[in-house]
Amino acid sequence: MFKYRMFKKSILFVALLLIITLIVGCTQIQSVKTQPDSPGSQNSKDNKWFVLRGDLHCHSSFSVDSNAPIETVVSDSVKAGYDFISLTEHNTQEHLKYLKEEYSNDDLIIIPGYEWTLKRVHMNMFGLYEFEEKLGLDTFEEINSYIDYIHELGSIVQINHPNWKALYAQFALSIPGDLMEVWNGPFGTDDKKTLKDWQNLLTEGKKIIATAGRDEHENYLNNSPVNNVYAEEKTAENIFENIKKGHLYITAMKDCSDIWLSCGDAIMGDTVEYAKGSQIYLKIEKLPHNAKIKIYSNKGIEFEEIYDASKNTAYEKEFLVEEDKSFYRVEVWSAAVSIPLGISNPIYIENENQNE
Numbered sequence: 001m002f003k004y005r006m007f008k009k010s011i012l013f014v015a016l017l018l019i020i021t022l023i024v025g026c027t028q029i030q031s032v033k034t035q036p037d038s039p040g041s042q043n044s045k046d047n048k049w050f051v052l053r054g055d056l057h058c059h060s061s062f063s064v065d066s067n068a069p070i071e072t073v074v075s076d077s078v079k080a081g082y083d084f085i086s087l088t089e090h091n092t093q094e095h096l097k098y099l100k101e102e103y104s105n106d107d108l109i110i111i112p113g114y115e116w117t118l119k120r121v122h123m124n125m126f127g128l129y130e131f132e133e134k135l136g137l138d139t140f141e142e143i144n145s146y147i148d149y150i151h152e153l154g155s156i157v158q159i160n161h162p163n164w165k166a167l168y169a170q171f172a173l174s175i176p177g178d179l180m181e182v183w184n185g186p187f188g189t190d191d192k193k194t195l196k197d198w199q200n201l202l203t204e205g206k207k208i209i210a211t212a213g214r215d216e217h218e219n220y221l222n223n224s225p226v227n228n229v230y231a232e233e234k235t236a237e238n239i240f241e242n243i244k245k246g247h248l249y250i251t252a253m254k255d256c257s258d259i260w261l262s263c264g265d266a267i268m269g270d271t272v273e274y275a276k277g278s279q280i281y282l283k284i285e286k287l288p289h290n291a292k293i294k295i296y297s298n299k300g301i302e303f304e305e306i307y308d309a310s311k312n313t314a315y316e317k318e319f320l321v322e323e324d325k326s327f328y329r330v331e332v333w334s335a336a337v338s339i340p341l342g343i344s345n346p347i348y349i350e351n352e353n354q355n356e
């Protein structure tokens with residue numbers, strides 16, 4: 001029997017979120033919304049993006065370690081303010097047969113998911129309703145060749161909570177996933193470690209999309225953390241395509257530190273060719289006073305700044321792309337408690353001269 005990940009760190013974390021909500025001004029309790037938000041979209045030249053909020057990791061009673069009916073997961077996730085979720089059950093496709101009958105509606109899009117739960121690593125796969133299951137795989141080679149098969153089917157693989165203590169983090173980090181869950185459940189020391197590991201992998205030149213997951217088994221009114229996807233349409237296909245491209249940023253909760261990062265027409269997740277004089281544009285909205293903004297590259301922290309809310313404007317910054325940089329990404333940290341409020345995916349810079 002597997003010992004599944006259950007609940008961790010929850011009560012303390014909920015208290016921390018409440019502190020942020022009450023004291024520093026992020027609002028999290030929202031009614032169901034009918035129109036997608038569009039923070040930052042006015043900065044895009046073609047103005048096509050809006051933001052959809054979602055969870056990429058949760059369980060219902062189709063998993064052996066949850067008793068929640070899918071109907072509860074769905075209705076409570078809508079109340080929590082999510083536009084989409086993925087139900088990622090442990091080692092079963094039964095829920096996918098159930099969901100196949102067009103379960104998504106205008107309030108909530110459901111992206112097919114599955115948590116491939118092995119002894120040494122847990123991985124989420126998205127976008128598939130049917131595939132050949134392979135349980136009990138243990139070696140890097142076996143897992144790698146199965147991931148090839150999953151890729152051939154058009155799906156993507158997410159490395160889940162790699163620093164969870166019951167797993168072998170170094171093994172999980174060596175698996176060539178498309179996405180990495182840098183934030184799993186309440187943000188804790190393991191997530192802090194994963195965030196550093198992700199930075200190291202990016203610095204090594206890997207392109208891995210950072211995601212977050214509630215990994216809920218019980219309380220779906222919980223609305224932390226959130227994946228904010230830049231999408232063109234509110235459909236499962238479009239959300240999936242944009243997740244695949246890394247067009248997303250993580251926030252501690254809904255309506256908190258919305259990040260826009262662009263370089264010309266490229267947005268976070270995209271790759272641009274290095275050109276002398278090209279600029280990165282950053283805009284962050286809904287920032288609490290004294291929030292710390294950190295811009296990272298492959299050389300570590302590039303800029304660090306404390307936000308002054310008394311100016312009553314969004315945070316904006318424009319800076320030149322430097323020749324020896326292979327990516328830029330942003331983190332926003334709360335001044336009140338030691339958790340991130342927002343984490344963007346990188347804009348990658350390709351430089352022929354550097355790579356030769």
Ligand SMILES: [Zn+2]
Pocket residue numbers: 005115122160161
């Ligand atoms: Zn897991």
Ligand SMILES: [Zn+2]
Pocket residue numbers: 005057058059088115215
């Ligand atoms: Zn899980």
